[in-house]
Amino acid sequence: MDKSKVRMDNRGTVSIEAAIVLIAFVIATATFAFMAVNMGLFVTQRGRESIQQGISESGSPLAIDGNTLIRGKNATASSVDAMMIPLKVLGVRYVPMGQNVTEISLRVENRTAYVDIYMGTNNIASPLDTQFDTLVSSVGNSTGAMLFVGNSDGDEALDLNEKGYMIFHFAAADEPIEREQVYVEIKPERGVPLSVDFVVPPQTTQGWSAVGG
Secondary structure: OOHHHHHHHHHHHHHHHHHHHHHHHHHHHHHHHHHHHHHHHHHHHHHHHHHHHHHHHHOOOEEEOOOEEEEEOOOOOOEEEEEEEEEEEOOOOEEEOOOOOOEEEEEEOOOEEEOOOEEEEEOOOOHHHOOHHHHHHHHOOOOEEEEEEEOOOOOOEEEOOOEEEEEEEOOHHHOOEOOOEEEEEEEOOOOOOEEEEEEOOOOOOOEEEEEEO
16 A cells, blocks of 8 residues: 555544544634623623613702792791692603602701601692692691692603602691791602702792792
């Protein structure tokens, strides 16, 4: 037998084996690279979500949308028995406003303080075609706060395209009088609470008047 032919056959066999090993190595490397890329994309996505969550929780998702109104009790007394704070959503699509996820604390200077007076969302009465006096009656006789939503879709959240009216009623013993400071803090489920404070102006007249925007 010609030895040169034997050597050629051996070279061919070695080349095929080397090619198989090389292909296996390439496939293994490609698989590892694919896993590494997927892991990197996953980590990047989680990092983006964490950043977005951090940004959303660093500020309040609620903002005041107009003038805060107070209602003078009557023509002779200088006290306030009701209040309205207009609200809107800021930086998010919606804010859950159910009674079990939202708290509203209230303090009248040097006199009274409540940890939570929030009574939840009222989807029955529409604030767009109802007088504020009627909405105050829906809150009840005790000191409390209730959210009424314009253009409501019927759930317990304030959406980006909705307008919120937080209506407060003060019981007789809690009514702030002229020159007293009122502190309100609305604490949503996530994000920084929204704080509102003002001083009841002197010579408060009967009916509704603005105290700030």
